[in-house]
Amino acid sequence: MALSERYTDEHAVAGLDTKFPEIETWKNSFAGYEILIDDPEFTSVCPKTGLPDFGKIEIRYMPKEHCLELKSLKEYLFCYRNLGIFQENICNQILNDVVKATDPVWAEVKGDFRPRGGISTVVWARYPRPVNQTEVPPRAV
Amino acid sequence: MALSERYTDEHAVAGLDTKFPEIETWKNSFAGYEILIDDPEFTSVCPKTGLPDFGKIEIRYMPKEHCLELKSLKEYLFCYRNLGIFQENICNQILNDVVKATDPVWAEVKGDFRPRGGISTVVWARYPRPVNQTEVPPRAV
Amino acid sequence: MALSERYTDEHAVAGLDTKFPEIETWKNSFAGYEILIDDPEFTSVCPKTGLPDFGKIEIRYMPKEHCLELKSLKEYLFCYRNLGIFQENICNQILNDVVKATDPVWAEVKGDFRPRGGISTVVWARYPRPVNQTEVPPRAV
Amino acid sequence: MALSERYTDEHAVAGLDTKFPEIETWKNSFAGYEILIDDPEFTSVCPKTGLPDFGKIEIRYMPKEHCLELKSLKEYLFCYRNLGIFQENICNQILNDVVKATDPVWAEVKGDFRPRGGISTVVWARYPRPVNQTEVPPRAV
Amino acid sequence: MALSERYTDEHAVAGLDTKFPEIETWKNSFAGYEILIDDPEFTSVCPKTGLPDFGKIEIRYMPKEHCLELKSLKEYLFCYRNLGIFQENICNQILNDVVKATDPVWAEVKGDFRPRGGISTVVWARYPRPVNQTEVPPRAV
Amino acid sequence: MALSERYTDEHAVAGLDTKFPEIETWKNSFAGYEILIDDPEFTSVCPKTGLPDFGKIEIRYMPKEHCLELKSLKEYLFCYRNLGIFQENICNQILNDVVKATDPVWAEVKGDFRPRGGISTVVWARYPRPVNQTEVPPRAV
Amino acid sequence: MALSERYTDEHAVAGLDTKFPEIETWKNSFAGYEILIDDPEFTSVCPKTGLPDFGKIEIRYMPKEHCLELKSLKEYLFCYRNLGIFQENICNQILNDVVKATDPVWAEVKGDFRPRGGISTVVWARYPRPVNQTEVPPRAV
Amino acid sequence: MALSERYTDEHAVAGLDTKFPEIETWKNSFAGYEILIDDPEFTSVCPKTGLPDFGKIEIRYMPKEHCLELKSLKEYLFCYRNLGIFQENICNQILNDVVKATDPVWAEVKGDFRPRGGISTVVWARYPRPVNQTEVPPRAV
Amino acid sequence: MALSERYTDEHAVAGLDTKFPEIETWKNSFAGYEILIDDPEFTSVCPKTGLPDFGKIEIRYMPKEHCLELKSLKEYLFCYRNLGIFQENICNQILNDVVKATDPVWAEVKGDFRPRGGISTVVWARYPRPVNQTEVPPRAV
Amino acid sequence: MALSERYTDEHAVAGLDTKFPEIETWKNSFAGYEILIDDPEFTSVCPKTGLPDFGKIEIRYMPKEHCLELKSLKEYLFCYRNLGIFQENICNQILNDVVKATDPVWAEVKGDFRPRGGISTVVWARYPRPVNQTEVPPRAV
Numbered sequence A, B, C, D, E, F, G, H, I, J: 001m002a003l004s005e006r007y008t009d010e011h012a013v014a015g016l017d018t019k020f021p022e023i024e025t026w027k028n029s030f031a032g033y034e035i036l037i038d039d040p041e042f043t044s045v046c047p048k049t050g051l052p053d054f055g056k057i058e059i060r061y062m063p064k065e066h067c068l069e070l071k072s073l074k075e076y077l078f079c080y081r082n083l084g085i086f087q088e089n090i091c092n093q094i095l096n097d098v099v100k101a102t103d104p105v106w107a108e109v110k111g112d113f114r115p116r117g118g119i120s121t122v123v124w125a126r127y128p129r130p131v132n133q134t135e136v137p138p139r140a141v
């Protein structure tokens, strides 16, 4: 079995210098509740092979003053359709952009990607970034 | 892809000034137990498009002296059938009205709405409103 | 939509003055373990409409010196078949009777009832009765 | 409905004086990991009716120096095939024998038995035996 | 039922002296997120019978500076295809090699193996190795 | 295993001499379509043991001039709640009464009953009664 | 159990004299293929109780020269939202209107409605209307 | 991989000379209907290894004058618990004994057995025995 | 509810004049067998809104002398990623191109598309094109 | 997207000249019944990439005088573990070898393979080879 080509340093940061559009928001009227948005139709492109990737993106957050405007969010996610970018980076990039747009109490982005080469990947990125984890936490869902 | 029209400030508060009927109650005989009521037939109207929204509303609470009377609750939820109101606001409004009717130890309203534009939304509103959350909590179910 | 008739105070306590039979037990030989008994064939009668209710009753407990004798428990649950009693009261009544019969370390009775008017109800009653709950707990299963 | 015959004190301890074979082990090379063994083909006999019982036994433990040898464990579980013993006692007996054989950090035996008379039973026995439980714990799976 | 042959001490360490290839990595750009990699096509060989074993391997970790390169990981897992090694040892060996390659904040390897003799096994190995566990933890998933 | 008592000839016809109420109908406006009515809350009594039976009754038919009126059908099915009658006979009796009430093009009654003694039963009765079946037909659903 | 009120002749034809809008079509380019359209968000009103009904409508057909235009179909189905009409009549009415709009080779309308009083209903109406059915057909799905 | 031992001619007929008890029946009152009996708790012994086999037996038939008496059937199936017999032969033997007991219009016995060596087996035996099958039939369920 | 804009005649044929690449094949060695290829990652663009559509394409056929080469098929399906074309037309176009490439005994293309506006569509196109269908066929799967 | 390399004529017949071992049989005692053998642990190698393929093989047949001996069948299937051969050819080769070993009334081999490049394949090969199929048959399962 010859599996010779690897990800390069260029692949590792591909797409991260993209100028993504801002996600618009609407003014929130209530305090301390939780929202989960589920997009099972996410697709991007592998920066190395040029082949499409498919996955399901879930954004979960507790709003402060602003809620994600869904049509704007959909346009934002549409920007990845023809972009070469790693799956791990997708989730972290979306998290950063959601946090920038809404300044939430907390937020989580989960990406559940379809198998490639028989292997599938799930990524969870969280804000605030956890620090001082010293044990294996229970598996997230 | 042109997704031009957005929610306005009017949309963000549409329906919140409605005068909802009070939900009747019956006198509770026991202490410290938990009730979950599940309505998979909830429907309302999108304040922007005028199109119907569909979802499943779950109300979970620990009663003190009063329990939700189911026929009255059903009439209450029926009031949203032709009302223009956001999904996030629906859950918070129902929570407030349930708390006003029963004065519970605690209560939670979950709304799980069917997809629009391929994207679906779930909302959890809780009483008492959580404060000082500094980390991402485990995903609710 | 005319949903006029409501539960009365008589309905709210219907069936609670019933003299239920004692549930027999057998002598336990081990310490600190947990038992779950699942009856998916529970049925009672609505005190208001006279129509049958159907549900699944789950009894979970940690025995001290006595375990529930299953045939006796089945006879006990059979007593609700033609009894008019609310679903919330069923679970609390069973909990009280299980605790009286076995004096357990702890016990929980869950009732998961089939929909009426499109709405279904789940009830959890627990011994010892929880006190000082100040936040919404995670959803039980 | 006449459900007259009950478990006697003899039934309550039936099978517990059996001399079960020792379960063999093999030497563990790693520290602090967790093993779950799942036997969905367990069968024993009801000590009162002589009818067969069927269930699924799950053994979960963290080994210290010894791991359960699977063929020996299978022979051990096979000894219950024609033995009259209660379901609650089965789980506690297996737990004791697993602990004796492996001296684990901790261990749990779960028995999920098929319905009899429409009612089914699940049992969890744990080592070390829990003490001072003063509240209902979340439901185990 | 004659189930005579057992695992020997040679079986208990079979395959552990193999020189596995290093798993390559790529440079991580974000902090404090979680990755789950799922290989449902894992296969190895039983050191005693020479028969193939099949299972699903899940690797979950929080990266520091390096992420697992998937093609390299696939080549690494392919090395077990014709190797005689116990299922418990597989998970611990993979964990050690993943930790060596990525120096993660934490990592977990789960192996869920298909039944043999009607019995199936699941193994969880975790880094850092848990110490001072004095109670049965909730079941991992 | 001593399973001595059997069904007698009286058991075999128990309940069949009951005077069931007529099922009311409403006037059909369309031709050649198919209706399936599903009652998952059916319960009757075993004529031998006096114990309750539980099942799901499905009525499927092509109406001619009359359709089953649902409230009347529900009252009709409620008559079995405390009636001693075999499961096979239940389905044939319901079929005969549905045919008498509606004079349909064709009709089928399926009863799917919960397990007793670990064994469950499903019954299909059809109108017109099939004749000259000389081979095993595909399994109905 | 007093279930006194029944459907009247007025109920049996309620809504059938409604003037439904025409469903628009687009010109088909291919021959002999099959289309299934699935609307899980259908709702209407019970003509007797005034309470909402909920169901899933599936339209299956083989087009000749015209295909159903989906936005127009959605508007058409929206007309039932506040209309009092029986479930059986809904399916036959939709079938007639689909046939009128598209003149298909064949068509089928299935309505799968949520339970009322514990009982649920499924209806299949087909064009051309079947004639000379002399046996019970296999169950449709 | 050394898989040397095979089934012998003795294994191929093991258990077939057993004198099984007759299955009792009760007198049928209706014509042309269909009964399915499902025993998910069947167990026998492999004649070669002496190890237990587990499976689910389904008996489907159209009765003429006699129906299978369930307690007697259960006793009959219990006779296989400690009998060495092949899975294919089990289904054919049960079919022959069911036909002898009830003289049905037709009958089918399906055995769905748990995996051994990773491979599982399902068997369908039918009365009357099919003749002149010249093509592969659709898969039975 | 204002759902004003409709499909035009241009929309009805959009994309059909595309010059799709040929699908390559490899030489088949066997006669009379059946192949099903399943692509759950199909995406195209709605010709009217410019929004992406998502679906699962299944191609089923009996080869004569040529089999579909999978990498070439994947490239072919990739051509729809940024193409404006109706879902019904997609399935018919793929069918025509598969037939042109392989000259099969028969072939079927099924497209199962995700919901838009709450409504989802499934399409089956078959070669040879069915003629003289005079009744509603059973539902395909 | 560059997907340049294709299957060559050598790939199309790779593995077909292998000398597979004969599959042993045992003598059948009954007529006209059906056997399904299910191996969910099949693995082979792609002749082009050298990467492993995984799938589930199901063999269904009606025996005449000989039944497949399972241990021998398992050894036979094990021969594909390190063999380079196409998925379509695997199923046809197994069918031919099963027919040669047992001379059955009829036989079918189904291979359900895990996805590669996001696309998965299922193959059905049947004996006797179907001839004169002029329409698309219903989908096999």
Ligand SMILES: [Ca+2]
Residues within 6 Å of the ligand: A112, A113, A120, E038
């Ligand atoms: Ca996954």
Ligand SMILES: [Ca+2]
Residues within 6 Å of the ligand: B112, B113, B120
């Ligand atoms: Ca959802």
Ligand SMILES: [Ca+2]
Residues within 6 Å of the ligand: B115, B116, B117, B118, B119, I115, I116, I117, I118, I119
């Ligand atoms: Ca949608």
Ligand SMILES: [Ca+2]
Residues within 6 Å of the ligand: C112, C113, C120
């Ligand atoms: Ca429920």
Ligand SMILES: [Ca+2]
Residues within 6 Å of the ligand: C115, C116, C117, C118, C119, G115, G116, G117, G118, G119
């Ligand atoms: Ca209801």
Ligand SMILES: [Ca+2]
Residues within 6 Å of the ligand: C038, D112, D113, D120
């Ligand atoms: Ca269970």
Ligand SMILES: [Ca+2]
Residues within 6 Å of the ligand: D038, E112, E113, E120
């Ligand atoms: Ca498992």
Ligand SMILES: [Ca+2]
Residues within 6 Å of the ligand: E115, E116, E117, E118, E119, H115, H116, H117, H118
């Ligand atoms: Ca096995």
Ligand SMILES: [Ca+2]
Residues within 6 Å of the ligand: F112, F113, F120, H038
């Ligand atoms: Ca069943």
Ligand SMILES: [Ca+2]
Residues within 6 Å of the ligand: D115, D116, D117, D118, D119, F115, F116, F117, F118, F119
């Ligand atoms: Ca039972």
Ligand SMILES: [Ca+2]
Residues within 6 Å of the ligand: F038, G112, G113, G120
């Ligand atoms: Ca239904």
Ligand SMILES: [Ca+2]
Residues within 6 Å of the ligand: H112, H113, H120
């Ligand atoms: Ca199976």
Ligand SMILES: [Ca+2]
Residues within 6 Å of the ligand: E115, E116, E117, E118, H115, H116, H117, H118, H119
């Ligand atoms: Ca096995």
Ligand SMILES: [Ca+2]
Residues within 6 Å of the ligand: G038, I112, I113, I120
């Ligand atoms: Ca669908």
Ligand SMILES: [Ca+2]
Residues within 6 Å of the ligand: J112, J113, J120
């Ligand atoms: Ca598949």
Ligand SMILES: [Ca+2]
Residues within 6 Å of the ligand: A115, A116, A117, A118, A119, J115, J116, J117, J118, J119
């Ligand atoms: Ca893949």
